Amino acid sequence: MEKYSSLSEFKKKNTEFLSQPIVQSFFDDSRNLSLLELSVVDGDIEAQNQLDRRFVEHFFLCRLIKYISTLSFRFSIDFNKRRRKQRKISRF
Numbered sequence: 423m424e425k426y427s428s429l430s431e432f433k434k435k436n437t438e439f440l441s442q443p444i445v446q447s448f449f450d451d452s453r454n455l456s457l458l459e460l461s462v463v464d465g466d467i468e469a470q471n472q473l474d475r476r477f478v479e480h481f482f483l484c485r486l487i488k489y490i491s492t493l494s495f496r497f498s499i500d501f502n503k504r505r506r507k508q509r510k511i512s513r514f
Contacts (some may be wrong), residue, residue, distance in 0.1 A: 489503045
């Protein structure tokens with residue numbers, strides 16, 4: 423990984439990457455931001471590895487939440503369709 427003199431220099435050179443919503447939500451946690459600083463400014467390999475592991479976990483949790491949210495939304499639509507169909511049949 424390229425070494426930078428400061429975190430602000432890294433942010434300037436990687437604005438497109440850092441503007442992605444998943445990355446922004448990851449760096450809302452100050453621990454992740456400090457690990458980023460250690461890895462890009464100091465070149466700490468252990469911090470880089472820990473940052474990578476934490477991002478994989480964050481990404482997995484975001485995907486899992488999105489999946490559950492979509493699943494519950496679609497299930498409620500299907501449930502309502504079945505309910506309407508049952509009510510329609512029971513009226514006859």
